[in-house]
Amino acid sequence: MLENLDVVAIAALLPLTACMLVTQVDPYHALIIRGILGAVAALVYALFGAADVALTEALVGTMLSITLYAIAVRSSMSLRLGTLATAAPNLDAAVPSALGQQLFPALRQAIKKHHLRLEVLPYASPQALQFALENKEIHAVCVPAEQLATTQGTDDVAAPYLLNVRIPRLYETLAAALPPELVAVSFSRALRLTSAAPPPPDSQLQNALEG
Amino acid sequence: MNGILLAMILALLIPIYEAWQDEDIWQKMLAFASIATKTSIMILVVSVLRDDWMIGLVGVLILSVGNAALMLLAHIIRRLNEA
Incomplete structure (x- = not known):
């Protein structure tokens, strides 16, 4: 446990940012926190050796999804x-x-x-x-x-x-x-x-x- | 070597706290930019520590391309404030 302290600490960032995301009220603030969650998730995936998943999370999950959602929120609200x-x-x-x-x-x-x-x-x-x-x-x-x-x-x-x-x-x-x-x-x-x-x-x- | 990563995690907690507390949307964008860059650098550090070139390549790609999301989102938010 102690020799893997850095891995545990990085993995603990993921539920931390996820809790930040679900407590947001403003949709634009939630989109930015979603980007932060995507960056942390890409870090966790790369740490566990899944480089392809990390790349997909960074490109699709962060870049494409928050851009599309920003346009959707802007036109609907x-x-x-x-x-x-x-x-x-x-x-x-x-x-x-x-x-x-x-x-x-x-x-x-x-x-x-x-x-x-x-x-x-x-x-x-x-x-x-x-x-x-x-x-x-x-x-x-x-x-x-x-x-x-x-x-x-x-x-x-x-x-x-x-x-x-x-x-x-x-x-x-x-x-x-x-x-x-x-x-x-x-x-x-x-x-x-x-x-x-x-x-x-x-x-x-x-x-x-x-x- | 773990000390480097633990120090970087502590440095990563600062913009996370800023993004959580500050209500100004541009401060949140700044915190997002800081976190996106810091996590990419951490991926590069991990790749060097493990001598894994595949993770290193992904870290470089995320560092260079990942900030495009920030730019697109900033443009949309700026046009929102102008309207």
């Missing part, structure tokens, strides 16, 4: 949010300023706890937005509250924006996390929007102040 793009050609300018400055940071903060990321997809018209929501291309729709058809209008007129979520679990998360004075969160699998393009929020604010 995202909240696809559809917004209305105005006639401005620049995408950054297309999103109204209040959306970019207040709502998106709050939304990112709310979904960051669940390791999701926000993916904003601007759509040209309300019809395209409705179509995308009904065809499950996007998970949620964020529009100005005036854009909603009056038949489905909510009583909560204080919030300047409406966030309609298609997925129940996501709705529960966002309704609890987002401030109600900023955005009204609703749950519906189909949304009816007015076709008329709304005036920009800044001019609405000026009209309200002047009126």
Whole structure:
């Protein structure tokens, strides 16, 4: 036992890193720890004389698997949010300023706890937005509250924006996390929007102040 | 000879502790790079101690090619933080 102390110590690294791996919560952190586990496993295999297994573990188990899993996690753990793009050609300018400055940071903060990321997809018209929501291309729709058809209008007129979520679990998360004075969160699998393009929020604010 | 390996195992425990404790993802990547290099060097040391050329060849391959995973993962994480 004592003459093989180094072998025992190296072999003990494998369950140590494996326990580190299963206690990770963030999927990206878990991927990095998986790479560490692969490196230690390749060391243990080489120590026991299995050079071919060590090479396969290092190339396939570490390099290929964590790269593929990183792409899979990146494409699956995202909240696809559809917004209305105005006639401005620049995408950054297309999103109204209040959306970019207040709502998106709050939304990112709310979904960051669940390791999701926000993916904003601007759509040209309300019809395209409705179509995308009904065809499950996007998970949620964020529009100005005036854009909603009056038949489905909510009583909560204080919030300047409406966030309609298609997925129940996501709705529960966002309704609890987002401030109600900023955005009204609703749950519906189909949304009816007015076709008329709304005036920009800044001019609405000026009209309200002047009126 | 066992003393060399035991010292290298102790040195390997430092980045493992760092990867376990630090919540910053780039610190974890640094610890991953450190561990990947250290384990490859340990494979080379074992191959020299045992006079086994097959293990030595595998150690060289892991040392040179294995860090490509680190580079690919770093690119994906960087693009994730930019988005």
